Amino acid sequence: MPEKKAVPFHNRVQMLRVERGLSRKELAEMVQIHPQTVGFIERRQFNPTIDVCLRLSEVLGVGLDGIFSRYPFQLLPTSKLRPD
Template identity: 40%
Template sequence: MSADRENVYNRIAVLRAERGVSRRELATALGVHYQTVGYLERGEYSPSLHLALRIAGFFEVPVEVVFSLAPFPRLGTPQ
């Protein structure tokens, strides 16, 4: 991993799909532009702590369920 930039992995797209929430709906609830949600989902943008906590709060899960510094295992993969 580069010392300049650590990747922040997330499950935003998975959580959105499970709950039937569009990028625009999530963005509106968070007070951000819908493209910001896309950047987050693709890992092109790391959220501030404040935004990460708001996202976790929106989905009503601990922040660790949404974000990680290590890649999440693929769904259906034995752990």
């Protein structure tokens, strides 16, 4: 079986999920996707639709550019973090 290639972008989904104290199952329910899909996104094994990206952005309270990038992330600026 061929090795799966990583999708061509980086994301902070796992960091943001853990920071908010959410399990994969909880985040999946909030975004209305399967919990395995959350894991695939976190491991860069799945290219989510723009709809899923927008729902993740709404649920996590961070703009798309704070979650997804074509390039590896630097430290997250405090302006992107939720105040709570």
